[in-house]
Amino acid sequence: QVQLVQSGAEVKKPGASVKISCKASGYSFTRYYIHWVRQAPGHGLEWMGVINPGGETIRYAQNFQGRVRLTRDTSTSTVYMELTSLRSDDTALYYCARDEGLNYGLDVWGQGTTVTVSS
Amino acid sequence: QSVLTQPPSVSAAAGQKVTISCSGSSSNIGKNYVSWYQHLPGAAPKLLIYENNKRPSEIPDRFSGSKSGTSATLGITGLQTGDETDYYCVTWDSSLDSGVFGGGTKLTVL
Numbered sequence: 001q002v003q004l005v006q007s008g009a010e011v012k013k014p015g016a017s018v019k020i021s022c023k024a025s026g027y028s029f030t031r032y033y034i035h036w037v038r039q040a041p042g043h044g045l046e047w048m049g050v051i052n053p054g055g056e057t058i059r060y061a062q063n064f065q066g067r068v069r070l071t072r073d074t075s076t077s078t079v080y081m082e083l084t085s086l087r088s089d090d091t092a093l094y095y096c097a098r099d100e101g102l103n104y105g106l107d108v109w110g111q112g113t114t115v116t117v118s119s
Numbered sequence: 120q121s122v123l124t125q126p127p128s129v130s131a132a133a134g135q136k137v138t139i140s141c142s143g144s145s146s147n148i149g150k151n152y153v154s155w156y157q158h159l160p161g162a163a164p165k166l167l168i169y170e171n172n173k174r175p176s177e178i179p180d181r182f183s184g185s186k187s188g189t190s191a192t193l194g195i196t197g198l199q200t201g202d203e204t205d206y207y208c209v210t211w212d213s214s215l216d217s218g219v220f221g222g223g224t225k226l227t228v229l
Binding site: 061112 | 121151152154156158163164165166168169170173175205207209210211215216217218219220221222223
């Protein structure tokens with residue numbers, strides 16, 4: 001079946017980096033964009049960025065410019081989200097989700113990865 | 120502060136209808152598709168409406184979406200206790216060149 005499986009929970013210290021994976025299966029990996037969304041405790045959903053595994057399109061939210069980097073490995077159908085210079089307010093649940101493009105609808109979601117930033 | 124404005128909360132009685140608004144601008148809702156998501160605690164968000172008014176096959180027709188100008192609306196009829204959760208609108212902002220979420224609306228079923 002179509003699914004996105006994310007890597008496990010992470011605990012990081014302030015200033016460190018985290019890299020989360022999102023492995024796709026059950027569909028043609030290069031035909032769908034992968035978006036990243038997060039939810040901090042007590043807050044709403046926040047869009048972070050999007051990558052087209054089949055092309056060159058990558059976009060980032062202005063709030064994360066310079067701190068987030070999306071990459072993909074087509075040989076393993078995996079997208080990676082790296083967030084650097086972590087702060088305590090980066091503590092959140094991070095999701096990847098599939099879309100036919102930049103904005104057609106996020107129809108399949110990963111299970112979420114908890115990132116805790118604490119000294 | 121979110122680019123898209125949703126009411127923080129709405130409520131209605133079980134069996135009744137409720138609407139949730141999502142207000143944006145000419146650079147986002149005014150020129151791009153809107154999608155809506157239901158987010159239950161402990162679960163990933165679920166796509167309810169895409170391309171303004173289309174429903175995935177597994178979503179019951181109690182859920183509907185519409186868009187007019189720079190605003191969009193999610194409608195839910197025949198409210199059930201299981202509908203009580205958070206709802207989000209999403210679109211693309213052509214000026215920011217990024218996706219944008221509404222702040223979310225908590226639905227209470229009385």
